[in-house]
Amino acid sequence: GFSGKKRRKKEKRVIPDEDIADIQHTEEFFIKPESRIPQLDTSQWPLLLKNFDKLNVMTAHYTPLASGANPLKREISDYVRSGFINLDKPSNPSSHEVVAWIRRILRVEKTGHSGTLDPKVTGCLIVCIERATRLVKSQQSAGKEYVGIVRLHNAIESEAQLARAIETLTGALFQRPPLIAAVKRQLRVRTIYESKLVEYDPERRLGIFWVSCEAGTYIRTLCVHLGLLLGVGGQMQELRRVRSGILGEKDNMVTMHDVLDAQWQYDNNKDDSYLRRVILPLEKLLTSHKRLVMKDSAVNAICYGAKIMLPGVLRYEDGIELNQEIVVITTKGEAICLAIALMTTAVISTCDHGIVAKIKRVIMERDTYPRKWGLGPKVS
Template identity: 75%
Template sequence: MTEVEEVPADTGDYMIKPQSFTPAIDTSQWPLLLKNYDRLNVRTGHYTPISSGHSPLKRPLIDYIRYGVINLDKPSNPSSHEVVAWIKRILRVEKTGHSGTLDPKVTGNLIVCIDRATRLVKSQQGAGKEYVCVARLHSAVPDVAKVARALESLTGAVFQRPPLISAVKRQLRIRTIYQSKLLEYDADRHLVVFWVSCEAGTYIRTMCVHLGLLLGVGGHMQELRRVRSGILGENDNMVTMHDVMDAQWMYDNYKDESYLRRVIMPLEVILTSYKRLVVKDSAVNAICYGAKLMIPGLLRFENDIDVGSEVVLMTTKGEAIAVGIAEMTTSVMATCDHGVVAKIKRVVMDRDTYPRKWGLGPRASMKKKLIADGKLDKHGKPNEKTPVEWSRNVVLPTGGDAMIAGAAAAPEKVDVGAAVVEKVEAENGEVSKRKHKRDESNDSPAPVSTKKAKTKDVDTEEKVKSEKKEKKKKKDKDEDTEEVATPKSEKKKKKSKETGEDESAADKSEKKKKKKSKETDEAASAEKSEKKKKKDKKKKSKDSEDEE
């Protein structure tokens, strides 16, 4: 007897059970641009994934550094440019840039962008900044409330002239101070500690001078630290110069990537505040080459997008492709089936990271075939061998194979018309020749059709060339025969005749010139006499009026 194997009771757990709704995915913990991905509006979920590209956090180390950003705590004495140059040398990269200059003595947040991320430097330089400042007043202010009120009065749009220390043209400018808070006041040492949130390009040194003027005691800046630049602040993975050096040393000596990956962050960190547009994988490379994003390439989009607002174009893996400017609102994207969604402002991703997927449609593939066969030139423009259907942009009829075959088998009317035209031209050949002669006598060019002109030009050029060659040959032969036949005395006679003819022609031309000059002199004298007569008449009329 063979024993029957018992079927486990839990087989029902592996079955797909019917559900009334698709369960929602919790994407609140997903990284960077993929955070809350499920809350985006879905235009279509239908696309073909491509294996190219990488998730920002899992890029190979070389690409990870090239698309990287460092939130650096700038040390006190070197300038911002020096610090950035040091990082470039330590990491051995091609390019580095920073999010806005800090004075040498100022410390704090400095966003350093590496290689491809330097394309985002401009947007970071214009982002808002936050500072903590220590100002020294020149004499004591007993009332703390007075200091707080003076700080509050410095909010809003403020006139500022750059301080003497700065290397900028000292021109009056307007800067907005969004918010300011008094953190601490030391009456004994006359020190004020305050926090400021302001527009990019605000001079805190000038603000401290204004604070002293408002309090009536005078003041200057003692110490300054930048706490936030754009999105990134002190608590967002801020690192020192020592961290950067140690991380590179660890990789060089022990091949340990972990420290470098902690110090450097993907550039997508900077773009998390932008509205997102998710793009199909097949449209990514076209955007990298500068194409606009069209409706068919859009997968998902965010709420509250307005025309003209800045958006970030991203892949389904969470990579930033480019920063763009929206050409449609959210509601239009949801309802429209064609048109431009966004135009490109700055491309971040390298070209050919994803494969090319344009030029694969029926029209484009037919064009490539015609170019290969020589029926179009290398630029895709029509030539003599181009089919009539292509030059007239004939589109195949919609329907099955039978419809297309019927359209192809239909007689072409164009050829019949062309044959009729050729017959008419042959019959009226004599008439056209007569007309051409008349036009030549009238010195007015005869109207010629463009098709005839193209074919005739080639024939006429060849005929002219052959005639010129024959004439040259005849001249050479004639000269040779003359030299043999005529002696020197006859040649001299010919030359004398030619010179005599030239002299007679010169005399005639001089006589003509003299005649013309006489005629012009006579005309000028006649005009002068007429003018004198008119003047005399006017004088006589005036004299008669005076006598009356």
């Protein structure tokens, strides 16, 4: 058993002291017959196929079809059209302008982004291209993190006072969008999950703080509230978004120049390796979702809006809850759609028919895979 393994390891560690004859006597050097098949190690597999051997197997039988491709191995034109860029937005142009420039650089029809940043604000802007724009809605409503600088109009007694004030402003807060906002200025509630003071400079009365908040929180309003809370007045001096959804500053963030250079490299030297580095497949945005793996023959039916039924499922993840948002993938690791689970993991494992999930948003193009429905009751 397991403890035996451990003991054997310990014996191996002590080896240098012993005589070689003793070693031969104690250790048996041969591969013992085992009943179980050795496991694939998929912890290093890309994107949605990572650790797929940990998924529960519904059935292992399906007919592979030659259509589709692994997200990282797509043709470069498809790769760009179903990718996104984690862009470091420069200060001064508006988010809309930046996205329009990228559209022009890459010569694509359609782009979207993960929630507007004010012109002066820098940082994480996820730009989705063509097919990936289908994920924009979920990106916009994902949580965000910021690092900001607040300027206080008068001196305060101590740094601790500001730290306390920032701690106070967590949880659900009332906010009215600032005057310059592009939305209707109604009072609304936004949640701040966590915040902390990083540093305070009493000379210049500037405080650096970090906030993790719900989408649509105005940090500008937050800074004004901080000033009111301290009784000295305050305003936002500078702001940077350090995380949007599951992607932060460290996750392959690129500048506008990088995008321009990558496209130039491809146009002039026919070298797409830079483009493939700058643009990531949309599957990367879905790595935190629970997964369902479908048979190749069921894929196109789902693209046409069929419900996700149990006979089409190959593998499913642990811990799927009712009404949870999950991602449905092919055997090659492409995202087919986002879906709402109608069965828990326990129910999936005990049933043999029924609707597993209903589609929320189809991501894959229709007819990427051939049509395989209506061919009679017994088609795998």
